Amino acid sequence: MRFNKETFVAGFALFSMFFGAGNLMLPPLLGYKAGDAWFLVIMGFAISAVVIPLLGIFAHARLQGTMLDFAKKVSPTFSLVYCILVYLISITLPSPRTASVTHEMAIEPFFGTNAWLTSTIYFVLVLLFVLNRSKILSLLGKFLSPIIFIVVLSIICISIFSMQTPAINPSEFKTPFIKGLLEGYQTFDAIGAVVVGGVIIVSLKIKGENNFDRNRKLIIGSGVLAGIGLFVIYAGMIYSGALFGADFDTTISRTDLLSGMSLKTLGSIGKVFLSILVGLACFTTAVGIVTGTADFIKGICNGSQRAYLITAIVASILGVLMGQFDVHYIIDVAIPALMFIYPLTIILILLNVLPNRFTSSLVFRTVVVVTILFSIPDFLGSIGMQDHVAPILKTLPLGVYSLAWLLPALVTLVVMNIFSKAE
Template sequence: MKFNKETFVAGFALFSMFFGAGNLMLPPLLGLKAGDAWLMVTIGFIISAVIIPLLGIIAHARLQGTMLDFAKKVSPGFSLIYCLLVYIISITLPSPRTASVTHEMAIQPFFGTSSWLTSSVYFALVLLFVVNRSKILGLLGKFLSPIIFIVVLSIICIGVFSTDAPIIGPSTFQTPVISGLLEGYQTFDAIGAVVVGGVIIISLRLKGEDNFEKNRNLIIKSGIVAGLGLFIIYAGMIYNGALFSGDFEGDVGRTELLSGLSLKTLGNIGKIFLSILVGLACFTTAVGIVTGTADFMKGVFGDSQKVYLITAIIGCVLGVTMGQFDVHYIINVAVPALMLIYPITIILILLNVLPDSFTPPLVFKAVVSITILFSIPDLLASIGLKNFVIPILDILPFGHYSLAWLVPSLITLVLMNFVLAVKTR
C-alpha cells in the first residue's frame, strides 16, 4: 500500500476535520482519572474514537455516495430522519462547542473580550471557508493540519521525556476500558466519520476525480493517515494526563488541566502555543461540520447552491448562539443525544463495512431496529430516569455500562444471517 503526497494531504485534511475541541480536551482528564490504569482506558477510548471512525471512512470509500446511503437499506424514510438528526446534533452541539473552547482557552485569557464577539468572528471565518469549499482539502491538508499535529506532538514528547516521575494514584474508574470507550463518544468522531467522509468525497469530485477505484484507495489511505494521527495524539495525551496526575489536586476542569499541561511542558510560551493549537483544531472541525451539513441539504434540494449557502449561514448563526454556553454545559447536554444516535451510527458503520452478502436489507432492518429498541434504556437513564429502567438494565449484558444495545444487536446480526442461510439452502 503506497502513500503519496495526495494521500497525506487528504489524510491531514481528514485529521483536521476530526480533531476539534473534544479531541484535545477529553484525553488528558481521562488519563488523570485513570492513573495507573491509563493503558486500559486508552484501549477503550481508541475503540470508539479511532477504530470505529476509521471503519466509517472505509464505509464511505465503499459507498462513495452521500450519508443517505448509510441507512438506505433500512428504508429511505428512516435514512432521511437519521441524517437530519445527525446534522442537527452536529451543528447544535459539537460545532458550537468548538467556538466555546476557543473562547475559553485561546481568546478570553489574553483579550478578555465577550463570547459573543469571539463566536461572531469565529463563525464568520468558518462561513468564508465553507463558501470557498473547493479549496478546503488543500488548505487543511497542506497548512493547518501539520501545524496542529506538530504543536500537540511537541506537548506530548516534552511531557514524556521531561519527567522521570512514576504514575501515581490508582484509577478512579471501576471499568477502565468501558469508561474510556464511553468517553470516546464525546469526541463525536464516529458521527464525524459519516459527516466529513462525505465532505472528502464531494471535494474530490469538485477537483474532477471521478474514478471509483482510485477514489476508494485514496479515501481508505487518507483514513489510515488520519486514524494514525488521532491514535498518536489520543494515546500521548492520555499518558501525559496520567503522568502528571500528582501535580494536579482537587476537582480539575478540562480546560484548566490542558492549560496546566502546556505550561509544564512548554513553559510560559506554552499558553501561546496552546492558544494557536486550540483555535486551529476547533476551527477546522467547525468547517468540516458546517460544510458537511450544507452539502447534505444541497443534495436533498436538487443540488441547489442557494440551499448550500442558506444552510451554511444557519449553521454559523446556530454556532454563534449556542457558543455562548460554557464547554462543561455543552458536554452535559450532549450526553442524552449521544446515548441514542451513537449506537445507531456505530451499527450502521459496521453493517456498511461488512460484505453485502452478510447485510441484505432484511438484516439492516432487524439489526438497526433492535439497536434503537435497546438504546432506549440508556437514553432514559441519561436523562435522570435510571431508577425506572434498572430492572431492564439488570438483565441486559453491559446494561449498567450504557451499552445495553451491544449484545442484542450483535446477536441479531448473527441470528439473521443464520436464518437467511438456512432458508437459502
C-alpha cells in the same frame, strides 16, 4: 497500500476535521483520572474514537455517495430522518462547542472579550471557509493540520520524556476500559466519520476526481493516516495526563488541566502555543461539520447552490447562539443525544463495512430496529429516569455499562444471517 502526496494531504485534512474541541480536551483529564489504568483506558477510547470512525471512512470509500446511503437499506424515509438528526446534532452541539472551547482557552485569557464577540468572529471565518469549499482539502491538509499535529506532539513528547519520576496515581475508575470506550462517544468521531467522510468525497468530485477505484484507495489511505494520527495523539495525551497525577488538584477542570500541562511542558510560551493549537483544532472541525451539513442539504435540494449558502449561514448562526454556553454545559447536554444516536451510528457503520452477502435488507432492518430498542433504556437513564430503567439495565448484558444495545445487535446480526441462509 501506497501513500503519495495527495494521500497525505487528504489524510491531514481528514485528521484536522476529526480533531476538534472534544478530541483536545477529553484525553488529558481521562488519563489524569485513569492513573495506573491508563493503558486500558487508551484501548477503550481507541475503539470508539479511532477504530469505529476509521471504519466509517472505509464505509464511505466503499459507498462513495452521500450519508443517505448509510441507512438506505432500512428505508429511504428512515435514512432521511437519521441524516437530519445527525446533522442537526452536529451543528447544535459539537460545532458550537468548538467556539466555546476557543473562547475559554484561546481568547478570553488574553483579551478578556465576551463570548458573543468571539463566536461571532469565529463563525464568520468558518462561513468564509465553507463558501470556498473547493479549496478546503488543500487549506486543511497542507497548512492547518500539520501545525496542529506538531504542536500537540510537542506537548506529548516533552511530557513523557521530561518526567524523571512520574507520580501515577491509582485509577479512579472501576471499569477503566468501559470508561474509555464511553468517553470516546464525546469526541463525536463516529458521527464525524459519516459527516466529514462525505466532505472528502464531494471535494474530490469537485476537483474532477471521478475514478471510483482511485478514489477508494485515496479515501482508505487518507483514513488510515488520519486514524494513526488520532491514535498517537489520543494515547499520548491520555498517558501524559496520567503522568501529571500528583501535579494538579483532583477537582481540576478539563480546560485548566490542558492549560496546566502546556505551561509545565512548554513554559510561559506554552499558553501561546496552546491558544494556536486550540483555535486551529476547533476551527477545522467546525469547517468540516458546517461544510458537510451544507453539502447534504444541497444534495437533497437537487444541487441548489442557494440551499448550500442558506444552510451554511443558518449553521453558522446556530454556532454563534449555542457557542455562548460554557464547554461543560454543552458536554452535559450532549450526553442524551449521544446515548441515542451513537449506538445507531456505530451499527450503521459496521453494517456498511461488512460484505453485502451478510447485510441483506432484512438483516439491515432487523439489526437497526433491535439497536434502537435496546438503546432506549440508556437514553432514558441519561435524561434523569435512571431509577425507572435501572432494573431493566441490570437484567440486560452490559446494561450497567451503558452498552445494553451491543450484544443484542450482534446476536441479531448473526441469527438473521443464519435464518436468511437457511431459507
